[in-house]
Amino acid sequence: MAKPLQIEPALSELLARRGVRVTRRRLEVLEELGRERDDVTAQALWHRLRDRGSQTGLATVYRTLSLLSEKGVIDTLSHHGTELCYRLCTDAHHHHMVCSNCHSVVEIDPCGLDGWLDAVASRHAFVVTDHKVEITGLCGACAEQPQGLR
Secondary structure (H helix, E strand, C coil): CCCCCCCCHHHHHHHHHCCCCCCHHHHHHHHHHHCCCCCEEHHHHHHHHHHCCCCCCHHHHHHHHHHHHHCCCCEEECCCCCCCEEECCCCCCCEEEEECCCCCEEEECCCCCHHHHHHHHHHCCCCCCCCCCEEEECCHHHHHCCHHHC
């Protein structure tokens, strides 16, 4: 039996602001995603939900994450091989630094790329409508580890 959800009004409001119909399953996925400090794959998120007693199916998790990403509720990161990772982030425009070893994620805010993007776009007669930057490297803790232990 699933534990009762402690639905935060802020999550319902976030969905409503982005034009996403609020459902129990969407809130359940979003709440679990909100517990993640860094990012998580759909498979790992589904396993966590199952461990909490949820009956949400894997296909529902994938559909929900896809919708939330499409509507700008969550961010997707592509550092984890062929599977996307998902993260509940701030509303402000930002970018991500991702540790390629432990997969910790840091939000970079403010962006600071607007002037450079304007100049590059102008040189190429291009109109920039959006941009996302994902920087991979090693976090401080992983960089301090000897190479063989990473």
